[in-house]
Amino acid sequence: MFKSKLLATALTAAAFMGLAALPLTGVGTARADEPTIGLAVANLQANFFNQIKQSVEAEAKVKGVKVVVVDAHGDSATQVNQIQDLITRGVKALIYIPAGATAAGVPVKAAQAAHIPVIAVDRNAPDAPADTFIATDSVAAAKTLGDYVCKISGGKGELAIIQGQLGTTPEVDRNKGFNEAMANCPGIKLVAKQASQEWSQSEGFNIAQDMLQRHPDISIFFGRADALALGAAQAVKVANLDHPVIVVGFDGDTAGLIAVKDGVLAATMTQKTQAMGRLAVDSALELVAGKTLPKEQLQDAVLTTKANVGPFIAQHP
Secondary structure, three states: OHHHHHHHHHHHHHHOOOOOOOOOEEEOOOOOOOOEEEEEEOOOOOHHHHHHHHHHHHHHHHHOOEEEEEEOOOOHHHHHHHHHHHHHHOOOEEEEOOOOOOOOHHHHHHHHHOOOOEEEEOOOOOOOOOOEEEEEOHHHHHHHHHHHHHHHOOOOEEEEEEEOOOOOHHHHHHHHHHHHHHHOOOOEEEEEEEEOOOOOHHHHHHHHHHHHHHOOOOOEEEEOOHHHHHHHHHHHHHHOOOOOOEEEOOEOOHHHHHHHHOOOOOEEEEOOHHHHHHHHHHHHHHHHOOOOOOOEEEEOOEEEOOOOOHHHHHOOO
């Protein structure tokens, strides 16, 4: 707790010291009457965030808006500096995907102090909520996924969960929804649960390997993101177990959808990344125009199995 507060204080100070600008990328050709929107992304190495970026840029082009994109590469301190630079450049609105839970509210407070509306996507800072928050209803989606796991497992088995980054909105909400489903499926026993730091496939593999060594009878893995689930599936494959293991993920990433088609993952929850990106741009323009939006704009996710995955691979929603 003390370290988190200390880091938040340090990041706040860094944000207002006018540190050197980090590399920026833009889309569109600026005109004098053309509004500029900042897009601060947690980590463009993640397919999920890349899809949102592509959607934001496409919608901005349609609406005649310039977008300046910055990538924090998963580092909160970097993101604070990047957003301070966007503020200095005079962006009219900020679309913000926090790089982590620590100090996530610092950029929101800085932007709002400069009278720049903030649209949070996927993650929202609990200590400084954005003007509007666009995300999947992860509680409902994770419950749907958990109900499906209960069904295909016959309501019994040993469960291992590879969590996302603790404290982030997706992790908190997916934990809540999946737990609600498991409360109605008492035959499934939770035997292992561990957090990742970067939601990455390599972390999923390493964590799952360790879990299988300690609990060789695990029969269900839930990776809180598709990358984590893919890592778990890889660990299951190399373990040469004497029993089948159900592996499910969340996000509907390109690799995750292909893994569902190939039977590597039993299911994922496909998030509407393209729709979320478009909505973020439209919300930014509405806020700039002085309109009031709902504090939350939650989207549905779709339970995706081998039976219905094809259309999502062809065209992501």
